[in-house]
Every structure is written in C-alpha cells, then in structure tokens.
Amino acid sequence: MKEDSVDEKAARFIAEYQKLKEKKGLEKFLGLIKQVILSSKQDNITDKEIIDIIRSLGFKEKLYPAKFNELRKQLNADKVSDANEDRGSNNDGDQPPASGDEIEHSDAAAPSHISDALNGVGHTEIAE
Numbered sequence: 160m161k162e163d164s165v166d167e168k169a170a171r172f173i174a175e176y177q178k179l180k181e182k183k184g185l186e187k188f189l190g191l192i193k194q195v196i197l198s199s200k201q202d203n204i205t206d207k208e209i210i211d212i213i214r215s216l217g218f219k220e221k222l223y224p225a226k227f228n229e230l231r232k233q234l235n236a237d238k239v240s241d242a243n244e245d246r247g248s249n250n251d252g253d254q255p256p257a258s259g260d261e262i263e264h265s266d267a268a269a270p271s272h273i274s275d276a277l278n279g280v281g282h283t284e285i286a287e
Contacts, residue, residue, distance in 0.1 A: 178219075185220045188213075193234050206231075
C-alpha cells in the first residue's frame with residue numbers, strides 16, 4: 160500500500176478543517192436563532208419550512224426532520240435548565256434578577272448541546 164504524499168495529507172486536512180469550520184458555523188447560527196426555532200410551532204411554521212430556509216442559506220451540514228426535532232428537544236431542555244439555574248442563583252439576593260434580554264443573549268453567546276443534537280446524540284430528560 161502506497162503512503163500518501165505530504166500534499167495529499169495537506170489536502171485531506173484542509174478538507175476536514177473546512178467541514179469542521181462549517182459545522183461550527185451552523186452550531187453558532189442555530190444558537191443565535193434558538194428562540195425562533197422554539198417559537199415556530201406557535202407561529203404555525205413547520206420544521207420543514209425552517210429546514211428549507213436554513214438549507215437556502217448555504218450550510219453544507221444536512222438537516223432533516225428527525226435531526227431537527229432532536230435539536231428542538233435539546234434547545235427546550237437547555238431553556239428549562241437555564242431558567243432553573245437563573246432561579247437558583249437569585250435566591251441569595253446578591254444579584255438582581257436577569258431580564259429576558261440578558262437570558263436570550265447568554266443563550267446566543269454560548270449555545271449548549273447543539274453539537275450533540277446535530278450528531279444525533281441522545282438528550283437528557285429533565286424531571287419536574
């Protein structure tokens with residue numbers, strides 16, 4: 160078996176890097192539009208319509224309904240978890256309660272578990 164040349168290895172590395180860069184871009188994008196995704200059902204917007212819009216933006220990562228549904232579940236779980244953390248951290252009285260804008264901004268800045276949802280990794284259920 161012939162070993163790949165340095166040029167071939169570099170080309171493969173660059174291709175893999177570009178895939179990773181695209182995936183990270185999609186993760187950031189989905190974190191920024193989290194609230195829209197979560198409110199789309201109330202706005203009578205279907206997952207297919209949202210997926211079509213995202214595809215039209217040129218992301219190469221393939222979204223399909225089952226993956227998108229898993230993403231929505233994960234975003235909902237994150238929202239509940241964030242709300243519970245916010246309530247718990249304000250019980251000491253040292254910090255004023257966060258406004259809705261601050262909570263949304265923190266979600267956009269640090270999306271959590273989006274990569275897991277995109278990769279089909281199972282989500283954890285939150286007991287109430």
